[in-house]
Amino acid sequence: MENMNINSKAKHSNLSFSNRGFKEEDKRQEINKTSAGHKDNIQIASKGNWRFSFRNRVQDEATVQPKRKKLEDKQITTYRYPWDKASLKSLQIDLKAFEKLDAYAAKVNANQTVDLLVKELIRNTHSDLEKTRAIWIWICHHIEYDTEGLKDLSQVSCDPNDVLRTRKGVCAGYSSLFESMCSIAGVKCKSMSGYSKGGRYKTGQTFSGDSTHEWNMVYLEGSWHLLDSTWGAGTTSHNEPFTFKYNEFYFLTHPALFIEDHFPEENKHQLLEPCVSLKQFEKLNRKCYFYKMGLLSSWPDTVTVETVKGKVTFTLEGRHHLLFLFHLNKTETPGLMQLTEHGMKLDVYPQKTGEQILQIFAKREDSEGVYDWILDYKVICKSVDTNMKIPKCLMNPVGPSWLSEKAGLFQPSHQDPVIYTEDGCCTVSFALKGKLSIFATLDSSEIQMTSDMKHRHIFQTQRENDVEFKVRLPTSGTYVLCVNVKDPNGDTYTSQCKYVIFCTNHTVHWPQFPLVYGTWAKHYELLGPLDGILPENSNISFKLRVPDVTEVSVRGGKSSFPLSLTPQGYWEGMCSTGGNQELNVTVSFKDNPNVYNYIMQYEVGKKKQIK
Structure with missing residues (x-):
């Protein structure tokens, strides 16, 4: 997907782009926060060497500024809903072609009036699209989200000249400045008000009353297009200063994706056919990073789900290999997650009844950065499956997958990540690709497993082209078998495949192997x-x-x-x-x-x- 990283403000801009929506090389900063007007961004270190970030919009503005003079809705162009999975943009553009323009626009000094600033920005542009891009880049790299003004909107001016002078604004300030600059540049633009799923949004909530956010619509190449410079500008977290962090996603966003978190007052401004109702909007739950990761679909496709016999299953499909994490109620992981070729399957077993919030995170397989928040659900659990006890020592994902194949483990004896054994014994095997250094461990959250027990209840036989692990459990219970493979370029071993082993036979008491x-x-x-x-x-x-x-x-x-x-x-x-x-x-x-x-x-x- 289109991606651009820029060190702002205006000085020493370092830009990198990729053309299509699912090809980005996303070098994220180690500390991520949220899109401007985004809420808390939290990074949590856990047992493994991973981090993840919550991206949610900062405080929605309780009531946006009154509408300015409306432009004629000329040639309202509509796009089919749902998304056709073809592009993240409503206009086919080559981001690489914008590199020179973006670098220039990001560095333009603005110690002048709005008119003079626009004149300087567009002096080397040759189309309305280039003018719009230059204005977008400048605003996203120079206007700071006014976190203090958000506390008392009555004291905040959204006049374009005031926003330019102070270099600060709330969403209405961003949109008014964008509209004014486009007007000066001769580009048709209008500001839109509506609901957004920002900082005050709670998963699965309903919407009513005044609009909470404002964004823009621009007329380019014979049709209208959507953008949100507030959410494209940067990041902030609760009670912390704003940080510039550019988000390409909200520039000319495809309307079928924009509707996930923006619902305009007038249906025609969705630019969709058929239009999405408010009830439908309330059921949507995908974040911008869902699409930036190259994901295409999620199931269930509604934000609120109910368990069936204490279980609920989620599936995600996309275009690339991805790694995932999930949290129930922020800290719990009562589920089994399997990686699929371009997505994952997740079975969740809530350990208590009632309403609970599931959050799902993802990152590219080759990324060393954080896991980004891509999806959330409100899970309603009416009964708990007491027979399914997920070991607390388990670190998902489980079962064989492209990840284990990449490590050289093929043709697994068990495709299912769950193994049931009546006698407390099982044998797991793989075909091997290449000369691998490999070992397995056994762990449990139900009994105290010494280091000796973790290794000596498994007996490994490795031949040239395959490996076999005989497992005999010390007692009944639930265990995690973890297969570890040595990095060919280093001395570290990494878990590449895990199985969950269940045994309910209380007569099982196997001794250790020799x-x-x-x-x-x-x-x-x-x-x-x-x-x-x-x-x-x-x-x-x-x-x-x-x-x-x-x-x-x-x-x-x-x-x-x-x-x-x-x-x-x-x-x-x-x-x-x-x-x-x-x-x-x-x-x-x-x-x-x-x-x-x-x-x-x-x-x-x-x-x-x-x-």
Whole structure:
């Protein structure tokens, strides 16, 4: 999508553009706030290395200024509703072609009258579109949102000359200055009043009474187009100063997208056919960043939803790989989120009844910046699904996806991110692309999992083209299996696929797998015994596949039990645990046959019970 980052005000502008709506390279500042006239922007650091930002409009202005002299609605052009998914703009423009003009307009000094400022801005323009663009860029980079004036609108002047002199204004000041400058430049423009989903907006609310916001409509190339220089200018958060942060989205925005958060007093000024009713407007819930991220659709497509048997499902589809986060009631994450090829599926299980607010955030897969707020819902929960307990230790997303494939994990044995096991055992496998360094961990929020337990209730066998994880749960409950892959360009491991494992059988009490040493190679295979604790005074059968060694033995105390190599390539044999507290498996390599290398250890005794 069209994107431009500019360091303002007017000095040392650094601009970067991309042409189409879904191609932006968005280098966001590390501290994001909201669009001018936007409310709180909050960044929260959590368990992972991510941040996200809330973008909501600053305080809506309770009552906008009275209408100035109206222009004739000449040739009101209408666009089909809903959105045709073709472009974010109502006029096809090449933002790269504006680079020189934008850079110039952003630097123009305005220590003069409105007339002289306009003359300076448009001196090198060749069309009404270029004139409009120059005026838009200047206002968005030089007029500060008047957060103090918002507290008492009766003391705020929206006269264009006053706005220019003070370099401050509320929404009516922005729109009046824009209209005046366009008039001087010979561009038809009018100011529009209506409702907006700004700082005082609450998810799912209804609208009534006076208008709360003002924006503009300009006549270009034979038709009318919408823009909002207030929301294009910058950011502010509650009780904090305004910060310039340009937002390209609100310049000539496609009317089917503009209607998401702007509802004019007169239906014809929606520029839509058919028009959207106020009731329909109240049900819309997509933020500008929903479209800037290249998303195309969301379901449910209404802001208020109800759970069915304690669950509600949301799906998003777009054009690109995206990463997502969600919060219920700002801090809770009671859900399972799966990434799809160009979107995601989210199942939410509220843990209490009543009305609750769900917020969804997203960012590009290659972005190191914040997660932007793209969507919100009012969730009405009538009953809680007590059988579905989402582990607090779970960090979504779950299940295999393009993300795990990108890391080299293919052909998963389990496509569903939820695994149910009656006996407390399961095996998860992947085909591998390339030489990967990989390991898995097991975690739970229901029992205290020591570091030893997190690793030794999983047994990994990795061959050249695949990897297998045998999992045996310490007790019944809900667990998270996390598959981690090493960054090929560094030393860090990143979680690339997670499964949620459910077991309701209270008789399950599996011991840990045997302890393996660093000499245990990834391609070795253990068929038995799998229990890390062996019974006392018993004969135990061993079977392992350990290639390229000359000898495999099981040693306990002063006793040694050599294993025999079968034609099938397995080392097999019997061993007694009598008189031993532990048993060790040793191997001898061809290049040093007289040295015994420890590869695995078993304890001997009673199995420990997990409480």
